[in-house]
Amino acid sequence: MTKTDKELLDNIIGDSMRNYIMPVVLCILIGFLLSKFMLNQYQDKQNIVPVFNSGQTLYFFQYGVYSSFESMQDHTQKLSGYIYNYDNNFYYVFIAITASLENVEILKGYFKSIGYDIYVKEFNITDKEFLEILEYYDVLLGKTKEPQAIQAICRQVLEKYKERVLNEHQN
Structure with a gap:
């Protein structure tokens, strides 16, 4: 294997990893943002009405x-x-x-x-x-x-x- 073949192979492997890394990072980021939004929805509820009455x-x-x-x-x-x-x-x-x-x-x-x-x-x-x-x-x-x-x-x-x-x- 020559030096150019090795560089070509590294480029191919690097390109395929870039193709997978970007969607994975994007999915993690979207998941984090959605979970933060959902948790904030529950934390903002201050006026919680009890389900039962203790009377x-x-x-x-x-x-x-x-x-x-x-x-x-x-x-x-x-x-x-x-x-x-x-x-x-x-x-x-x-x-x-x-x-x-x-x-x-x-x-x-x-x-x-x-x-x-x-x-x-x-x-x-x-x-x-x-x-x-x-x-x-x-x-x-x-x-x-x-x-x-x-x-x-x-x-x-x-x-x-x-x-x-x-x-x-x-x-």
């Missing part, structure tokens, strides 16, 4: 729905305790809250026995202190059958709900 489902006993505040006041005068929620131009009146399905049945029976036509609605509440208080009252409610005790427990739970949850939302 607890509670059962609210709805006494009635009223179109005006005056109508609500007229129909709730005989109640010993209640809370209301104003939503979509209506006043929703609730007379009991529990977290226990067993207590739902106890309260349904109690309200039916005193002639109240109630509806049970579920809401998710996240106030941990109120949930702890409610757990205590649910234990008491599960152990009694006395109408006066049930009424007193319902009234106390509603008062605690007003103190802990409703007042926190207003502040």
Whole structure:
């Protein structure tokens, strides 16, 4: 092999390597830029919404729905305790809250026995202190059958709900 043959062979090998090196370097560069772009998309997301809510489902006993505040006041005068929620131009009146399905049945029976036509609605509440208080009252409610005790427990739970949850939302 002569010197010119060797140079010619080196040129051929060098040209073929150049033909492969440029696309490989270009692919690596494009891959790096795309991965940087994709990672930046995830890092820029500051307002991530949680998939689940850490609250607890509670059962609210709805006494009635009223179109005006005056109508609500007229129909709730005989109640010993209640809370209301104003939503979509209506006043929703609730007379009991529990977290226990067993207590739902106890309260349904109690309200039916005193002639109240109630509806049970579920809401998710996240106030941990109120949930702890409610757990205590649910234990008491599960152990009694006395109408006066049930009424007193319902009234106390509603008062605690007003103190802990409703007042926190207003502040």
